[in-house]
Amino acid sequence: MKVLVTGGAGFIGSHIVDQLIADNLQVIVVDNLSTGRRHQVHSSAKFYPCDITSQELEVIFAQEKPDVVIHQAAQIDVRQSMLAPLQDAVVNIIGTLRLLECSIQHHVQKFIYASSAAVYGIPNASYIKETHQILPLSCYGISKYTPEQYIRVFSEQYGLNYSILRYANVYGERQELTGEGGVILSFVQKMLQNKPPHIFGDGLQTRDFIHVKDVASANVAALRSGNREVLNVATSQALSINDLVELLNEMMSVHIEPVYLPAREGDIRHSCLNNDRTKEVLQWEPQVSLHRGLLQTIHYVRNRMSIVSG
Template identity: 80%
Template sequence: MKVLVTGGAGFIGSHIVDQLIANQYQVVIVDNLSTGKSEQVHPLAKFYRCDITSHELQSVFATEKPDIVIHQAAQIDVRHSMVAPLHDASVNIFGTLRLLECAVLHQVKKFIYASSAAVYGIPHTPLIEETHQTRPLSCYGISKYTPEQYIRVTSDQYGLDYTILRYANVYGERQELTGEGGVIPSFIQNMLQSLPPKVFGDGWQTRDFIHVEDVAAANVAALQYGAREVLNVSTSHALSINDLVTLLNEMLSLAIEPIYLPAREGDIRHSCLSNEKTRELLKWEPQVTLHRGLHQTIQYVRNRMSIAYG
């Protein structure tokens, strides 16, 4: 079976590619390397440097004829989405439409889509289930939710199978040390340099941190399970940012107090996703404990810093 992975040179996508190849799948990567890295392209995968909004995508599908598409490529910066909504929509909405067009034309069997907890907006329950209302607070949340509707309609119209995976806060090796979404590696990098981590708000906001290996495993499971379903990919456990800093201090044998900055516009106070439905339908559950995931991430950041700083 041949699987085409968009964003396969990126943080999450490269881990998915690793697991696919370990499971003997043929893999094709489409990535424009705007945030992905050439060194993260698996040597056993076929690689196309191509933008998902480009007409070149048609020739990739015509040549490779993938059985399944796993769509990870995206604009992921929430703040960028608010100041440049046209670019955000171009990548996340138009890019997905281009992929869906190719998938239908070239008879792809299944489309697996990386969505986000950002689609829910402000939660009304401590644990967010997939049936929770969707009312995004950011342009990013809108641009991740809108393709879900296009995927559903495309499925109804053409019979394309799909699984939509709504990710909680993903962390782990190969994540950028700074920038949107990289709170854990950025904290670690600062603390390894004896610098205080920067916390936006009072630090008592909570997140559901899930390791990238578990996210990749959910995508691989969706190759066989979860037909026409929307599923959360999460740990179902909330952790405050202050508690995260405390835990990192303990693991690094430090005692560094964070710097508190004003809360950012569009940030959700509490976010924790229920994974009960995902466990049942994908026959999947998180395997990486928070302690192990943080330990692996610390080692990764140390290695990156040693390369960068000699």
């Protein structure tokens, strides 16, 4: 099986590539390196420095003829999506459409799409199921949900198989200091420098943090199951930001009080996804505990900081 991974030089995509290679699959990586890093691409993967909105994409599909597309490339900055909604839409909507057109033209068997908890907006339940109402609060949420609808129509029109995976707040090694998951890296970095982490609001807001390797394994599981399904990829465990700081203090053997800043407009108070359907359909469940994931992340940030300072 040959798998094309967009954004395969990035945070989540590079971990997916690693797991695919470990499973002895052929892997093609397409990444424009706007946020991805070339050194993160596994040496056994074939790499194309290409933007998903580029005409060159069709040449790559014609040459490589992938069996499956795992689409991770995206504009992921929520605040940037509000400042520049057109650019956000070009990358997330038009880019996905270009991939869908290439997939149909070159007979791709399955399309696996990285969506987001941002599509749900403000939850009306403690644990958000896939059937929850869709009411995004940001342009990013809109631009992640709109491709879901295109994928569904392409499936009905052309028979394209798919899995849509809605991620909770992903964290772990290789992550940049952006996004909801990036709060963990931001806190760890500050606390390693003996600086207080900044909390927007009272810190009682909760998030569902899932380690990147568990997200990668869900994508790999979707190669062979989860057909025409929309699935939450999450731990179903809510953690408050205050508790996150307390846990990091304990694990790092420090005692650093956070600085509280005004809550940011548009931030969701509580977000925790129900993963029951995903566990059943993909025969998957998270393997990396929060404690182990945080330890690995602390180790990663410490090493990265020592390389930069050295």
